[in-house]
Structure formats: structure tokens, C-alpha cells
Amino acid sequence: MIDIHCHLCFPGAYKSVDEVVEKAKKEMAGIVVSSARYDEGLRVVELAGKNEKFIFPTLGFHPTEGTNHEGVLELIEKNRDKIVGVGECGLDYHWEKDPQKREEQKKIFQKFIDIAKKTKLPLVIHSWDAEQDCFEMVKDSGLRCVFHCFSGSRELAQHILDNGFWISVSTQVCFSKNHKKLVKIIPLEKILLETDAPWLSPNRPEPNYPWNIKISAEKIADIKKISKEEVLEHARKNAIKFFSLNI
Numbered sequence: 001m002i003d004i005h006c007h008l009c010f011p012g013a014y015k016s017v018d019e020v021v022e023k024a025k026k027e028m029a030g031i032v033v034s035s036a037r038y039d040e041g042l043r044v045v046e047l048a049g050k051n052e053k054f055i056f057p058t059l060g061f062h063p064t065e066g067t068n069h070e071g072v073l074e075l076i077e078k079n080r081d082k083i084v085g086v087g088e089c090g091l092d093y094h095w096e097k098d099p100q101k102r103e104e105q106k107k108i109f110q111k112f113i114d115i116a117k118k119t120k121l122p123l124v125i126h127s128w129d130a131e132q133d134c135f136e137m138v139k140d141s142g143l144r145c146v147f148h149c150f151s152g153s154r155e156l157a158q159h160i161l162d163n164g165f166w167i168s169v170s171t172q173v174c175f176s177k178n179h180k181k182l183v184k185i186i187p188l189e190k191i192l193l194e195t196d197a198p199w200l201s202p203n204r205p206e207p208n209y210p211w212n213i214k215i216s217a218e219k220i221a222d223i224k225k226i227s228k229e230e231v232l233e234h235a236r237k238n239a240i241k242f243f244s245l246n247i
């Protein structure tokens with residue numbers, strides 16, 4: 001099993017990150033740990049250093065974090081060979097309604113698109129209620145892109161897939177009808193699983209954990225009428241392919 005997106009290093013997410021990692025090692029092949037700001041990024045790189053070939057970091061800047069993103073760009077350049085992707089980054093129109101601030105988000109997102117091109121790394125995109133604009137900005141980038149926690153329309157999901165991009169299925173599939181419908185159009189060759197842990201827990205009020213992708217896999221297996229193991233195996237291979245993981 002590989003969780004392609006979670007925030008193990010988000011401040012205060014877990015009492016002991018090391019304990020979560022040790023438990024995950026018993027049943028998982030790897031975890032791609034994302035970051036949304038500078039301090040989280042530093043911790044992610046450190047955690048990956050302690051858990052080589054198991055924790056794979058991505059460095060990014062969340063659109064709701066404001067404008068102080070330059071440090072993260074430097075961190076990406078400095079750690080180019082230690083990270084597997086740029087992100088998460090993107091646009092968030094769910095929380096940001098001000099048109100001017102949305103324009104600022106676009107300018108910053110463009111810088112992360114540019115650094116992904118420069119460093120030849122895949123891009124992990126946050127696109128809450130801004131899926132169409134995110135797609136327009138990366139459509140012709142030539143980058144390998146994954147739309148994480150994608151919650152847009154099925155029509156747009158199809159365009160994204162047709163464009164060669166990826167959509168990861170979060171643990172939202174355990175409790176959301178819309179996400180179950182989305183799964184129908186994602187072929188097994190393109191299935192990626194993520195938890196976005198500690199958020200989006202299928203076992204609330206408990207926080208989410210990377211191994212909960214197996215609960216998603218059960219739901220997807222029902223929808224696709226195959227076994228849970230097949231879903232997990234496709235998702236594992238796809239994760240290795242997408243991020244070029246050295247496992």
C-alpha cells in the first residue's frame with residue numbers, strides 16, 4: 001500500500017509521528033508526505049531522512065497560506081534530490097472569495113508550476129472549488145500532474161484524465177456519493193489513493209491515518225467489482241510510476 005498524499009508533519013497532527021510511521025511500516029510499502037508551508041516542509045524532509053525508501057516528501061505552499069512562499073521555493077531548489085514532487089500548491093476558491101486575492105493565488109501557483117518544470121518534478125495540485133482554473137493553468141505545461149482530493153465535476157475529471165493527468169482518490173470516497181461517482185470514470189491504470197491525513201478521516205472523531213487507504217480500496221473494489229487487493233496493487237504500482245519512487 002502507498003498513500004500518495006498526507007500531512008504527517010503538520011504541526012499538532014499526531015502525538016508521535018514516529019509511532020505512526022512505525023505502525024505504517026508493518027503494512028505499507030511507502031508514504032508520500034506532502035507539505036503546505038515552510039515549517040511543515042522542513043519537518044517532512046527531516047522525516048524522510050530518517051525513513052529512507054519509505055517516506056517520500058513533496059514540498060509546497062497551500063493557497064490559503066497567504067503570500068510568504070519564497071522560502072518554500074528555496075527549500076525545493078535546495079532539496080531537489082531528496083523530494084519526489086512539488087506541492088501541494090494550487091488555488092482555493094472555497095475559502096477565498098476575494099477576486100484580487102484569487103489573482104494573487106494564481107501568481108504564486110504559477111511560480112510553483114515553473115519550479116516543477118525547472119526541477120523536472122511532478123506537481124501535486126490543490127484545487128478546491130477552483131478545479132477549472134487549475135486545469136487551465138497546467139493544461140499545456142507538459143508536467144506530470146495529480147489533482148489531489150479532486151471534488152470537481154465528472155466532465156472536468158474526464159478532461160483532466162484525457163489530458164494525461166492524474167486524479168487521486170481520497171478517503172472521502174468512504175463517505176461521499178460524489179466521490180464514489182468520480183471513481184467510476186477513473187481507470188485502474190490511473191487509480192491513486194490518498195488519505196490527506198490527519199484530515200478526511202473515515203473513522204471520525206479519530207484522525208485519519210495513511211493505512212486507511214485500505215478502507216477506500218474496499219469501497220472502490222465494490223464499485224469496480226474487483227477485489228480490494230487488486231485495487232491496492234494497481235494504486236501501489238501507479239504511485240511508484242507517478243512519483244518515480246525508488247522503493
Ligand SMILES: [Zn+2]
Nearest residue numbers: 007034088196
Ligand atoms: Zn493536503
